[in-house]
Amino acid sequence: MAAPNEPLAAPGPDPFPGPGRRVVAPDASASGNGVSIAIDVQQLTRRFGEFTAVDRVSFQVKKGEVFGFLGANGAGKSTTIRMLCGLLAPTSGTARVGGVDVATDPEGVKRSIGYMSQKFSLYEALTVDQNIAFFGGVYGLAGERFAARREFVLDMAGLRGREHTVTRTLSGGWRQRLALGCAVLHEPPIVFLDEPTGGVDPVSRRQFWDLIGALAAKGVTVLVTTHYLDEAEHCHRLAIIHRGQMVALGSAHELKGVFNERPILELQTAHAVQAMAALDAMPEVEKTSIFGTSVHAVVRSAAVSPAQIQAALEAQGIVVTGVGVVTPSLEDVFLDVVERTEAQAQGGQAA
Amino acid sequence: MGAGIRRVIHLLRKELIELRSDPRLFGIVIIAPIIQLTVLGYAATTDVKDIPLLVVDADRSAASRTLISRFEASANFQIVDVVSGGDQVDQHLSHGTAWMAITIPAGFGDRLSSGQGDTVQVIADGTDSNSTGVALGYARSIVAAYGAEKAVELRPAAARAAPIDADIRVWFNPRLESRIFMVPGIVALLLLVVTTNLSAMAIVREREVGTLEQLNVTPLARWELIVGKLLPYALIGMVDVVLVTLVAVFWFEIPFLGSFPLLFLCSAIYLLSTLGLGLFVSTISATQQQASMTATFFFLTPMIYLSGFTFPIENMPGWIQYVTYLIPLRYFLVIVRGIFLKGVGVAVLWPQIAALLAIGLVLIAMATLRSSKRLA
Numbered sequence: 254m255a256a257p258n259e260p261l262a263a264p265g266p267d268p269f270p271g272p273g274r275r276v277v278a279p280d281a282s283a284s285g286n287g288v289s290i291a292i293d294v295q296q297l298t299r300r301f302g303e304f305t306a307v308d309r310v311s312f313q314v315k316k317g318e319v320f321g322f323l324g325a326n327g328a329g330k331s332t333t334i335r336m337l338c339g340l341l342a343p344t345s346g347t348a349r350v351g352g353v354d355v356a357t358d359p360e361g362v363k364r365s366i367g368y369m370s371q372k373f374s375l376y377e378a379l380t381v382d383q384n385i386a387f388f389g390g391v392y393g394l395a396g397e398r399f400a401a402r403r404e405f406v407l408d409m410a411g412l413r414g415r416e417h418t419v420t421r422t423l424s425g426g427w428r429q430r431l432a433l434g435c436a437v438l439h440e441p442p443i444v445f446l447d448e449p450t451g452g453v454d455p456v457s458r459r460q461f462w463d464l465i466g467a468l469a470a471k472g473v474t475v476l477v478t479t480h481y482l483d484e485a486e487h488c489h490r491l492a493i494i495h496r497g498q499m500v501a502l503g504s505a506h507e508l509k510g511v512f513n514e515r516p517i518l519e520l521q522t523a524h525a526v527q528a529m530a531a532l533d534a535m536p537e538v539e540k541t542s543i544f545g546t547s548v549h550a551v552v553r554s555a556a557v558s559p560a561q562i563q564a565a566l567e568a569q570g571i572v573v574t575g576v577g578v579v580t581p582s583l584e585d586v587f588l589d590v591v592e593r594t595e596a597q598a599q600g601g602q603a604a
Numbered sequence: 605m606g607a608g609i610r611r612v613i614h615l616l617r618k619e620l621i622e623l624r625s626d627p628r629l630f631g632i633v634i635i636a637p638i639i640q641l642t643v644l645g646y647a648a649t650t651d652v653k654d655i656p657l658l659v660v661d662a663d664r665s666a667a668s669r670t671l672i673s674r675f676e677a678s679a680n681f682q683i684v685d686v687v688s689g690g691d692q693v694d695q696h697l698s699h700g701t702a703w704m705a706i707t708i709p710a711g712f713g714d715r716l717s718s719g720q721g722d723t724v725q726v727i728a729d730g731t732d733s734n735s736t737g738v739a740l741g742y743a744r745s746i747v748a749a750y751g752a753e754k755a756v757e758l759r760p761a762a763a764r765a766a767p768i769d770a771d772i773r774v775w776f777n778p779r780l781e782s783r784i785f786m787v788p789g790i791v792a793l794l795l796l797v798v799t800t801n802l803s804a805m806a807i808v809r810e811r812e813v814g815t816l817e818q819l820n821v822t823p824l825a826r827w828e829l830i831v832g833k834l835l836p837y838a839l840i841g842m843v844d845v846v847l848v849t850l851v852a853v854f855w856f857e858i859p860f861l862g863s864f865p866l867l868f869l870c871s872a873i874y875l876l877s878t879l880g881l882g883l884f885v886s887t888i889s890a891t892q893q894q895a896s897m898t899a900t901f902f903f904l905t906p907m908i909y910l911s912g913f914t915f916p917i918e919n920m921p922g923w924i925q926y927v928t929y930l931i932p933l934r935y936f937l938v939i940v941r942g943i944f945l946k947g948v949g950v951a952v953l954w955p956q957i958a959a960l961l962a963i964g965l966v967l968i969a970m971a972t973l974r975s976s977k978r979l980a
Binding site for chain 2: 360364386387395
């Protein structure tokens with residue numbers, strides 16, 4: 254089942270662990286007995302009947318880190334977060350959040366975390382102030398501390414002057430920031446955000462990520478799931494989840510290293526379809542895709558020069574007006590990792 | 605514990621704000637019970653009045669006219685038509701224009717004066733068996749009274765022939781008005797329907813919107829959640845008790861002989877079971893629609909039929925009678941009718957009060973155990 258990954262040339266620690274392999278953050282040992290480790294997940298598994306939603310996932314998140322969980326819908330991101338929040342019992346494996354085991358003390362976990370779920374989770378009939386007062390009250394905030402936190406949330410969400418607005422009438426971005434504010438009212442050291450930016454406009458999304466960055470700068474650990482690959486660039490480190498398994502782990506830069514030895518060429522041509530067919534037939538080309546008005550081709554070796562490919566195409570009568578090496582995007586990485594995992598799974602089944 | 609109570613108060617305040625901001629809910633809670641009590645107070649009657657009656661008078665004698673006039677004089681009958689032949693009986697009964705047809709045979713008057721006696725045929729529409737039974741009773745007594753009168757006319761000595769006479773006194777509802785029996789029952793019924801439905805929605809609504817998951821990651825404990833969710837509906841229930849009691853007493857002039865504080869206390873105990881039932885439904889439903897359907901079809905409807913609200917429990921088959929012991933409404937009906945109409949107190953009603961308390965506590969305990977903070 255756990256077929257060994259083919260070796261990938263990547264700088265630093267291997268960002269593409271085989272499923273079930275123990276993963277230690279690069280500097281975990283250096284910081285002394287995991288004191289700086291906020292979240293420690295080992296072999297975490299959750300089954301629903303026959304279906305394995307989360308399959309032997311292991312990772313560690315350092316204090317103050319923004320850790321991103323990437324994956325398609327249904328890949329197991331939310332199930333993992335729910336287990337880490339003490340909302341769902343793990344089937345096997347362990348997870349320690351703020352040093353507390355989620356399986357044995359789920360209520361203890363809840364004291365040190367903030368959680369914002371996929372669904373909009375405020376009371377729509379209540380005003381901004383009433384929502385803040387309610388969540389403050391439930392978290393046991395009172396007096397000066399509550400007053401200070403209320404100010405903080407109003408400033409953070411940009412809702413000053415709208416304290417008495419009914420939440421239902423707020424726009425998506427405001428609601429999202431208010432929900433985040435209510436989730437961090439009690440100043441939790443660890444915050445879980447499950448698809449926090451779903452359905453929010455790009456400007457509000459950017460503002461939201463600025464808030465996440467500000468929290469992390471103050472030492473708050475943030476674990477965030479998303480399927481917007483562009484915004485995943487904001488995370489310090491990322492894990493890619495596919496069919497319940499963690500298939501890649503590392504910084505965005507490390508993950509992009511998967512293309513160091515397999516550069517992506519961008520070719521400008523008026524005959525994209527013919528160019529793709531010709532490229533696919535070349536042994537040095539691994540795969541091709543249309544990217545806007547140009548063609549992207551992943552070549553099998555860094556030794557293959559763009560000029561060589563251009564010449565080969567023009568030899569077949571396909572005019573190439575421009576060619577160069579492009580920096581891979583996270584989307585390239587994500588699709589590449591998923592394709593390779595699928596191919597391995599197919600190979601495993603065939604064997 | 606102190607922190608827990610503060611959390612409950614925050615939850616309570618939030619619930620009340622949500623209730624206040626939902627005008628439809630306000631209508632369900634305050635207006636609907638009053639309207640229902642008023643409408644049902646008039647409609648839910650088992651009294652049989654103005655029965656449409658077809659008279660077939662084949663005799664056309666003084667005696668037949670006297671008998672017909674007795675029916676005319678009765679408030680229970682409304683004569684539709686007086687005809688000579690029986691061929692219209694079928695048509696009237698089929699169309700429902702008459703519920704009953706009485707046929708006075710030719711020669712009725714002559715046979716009566718000669719002291720022979722005679723038979724009057726009564727044909728009744730039996731589709732509504734209860735009302736027909738009552739109507740037949742009225743018809744029989746009118747005919748019998750006229751017969752007895754005629755007998756005395758012919759032989760005065762016969763009047764003293766009957767050796768036993770029943771001297772009837774009806775207590776608690778001397779005029780046997782069904783409204784006096786029904787209205788206190790409707791009070792109990794309304795309280796069940798309103799509070800069970802509301803509490804069935806209470807937790808499901810938060811689950812549907814997603815706020816329940818948010819609450820589940822807070823330090824809010826299970827008992828705090830349940831107390832905070834149920835207390836507002838208990839308060840609403842008590843307001844409803846006062847409102848519907850006022851309507852019952854001042855509008856329908858239902859006698860209220862017992863103690864109002866006792867009714868209030870018993871209502872609070874009854875609410876434990878209605879709210880507990882709703883909460884239990886809440887824990888086995890995923891959406892508000894499911895909760896409402898489950899509450900209505902699996903619990904409320906059978907409960908109302910089996911509670912003794914309309915059909916006497918004593919007439920049900922033995923095994924069903926055992927089932928009725930599980931129904932809170934059964935006990936509360938005895939309590940409201942007892943307090944309203946008989947003026948009895950705890951000395952008489954304690955078995956019902958104890959049963960309600962037990963059922964209520966068991967239901968709330970079951971619901972609390974089921975509503976785990978963990979999703980699995």
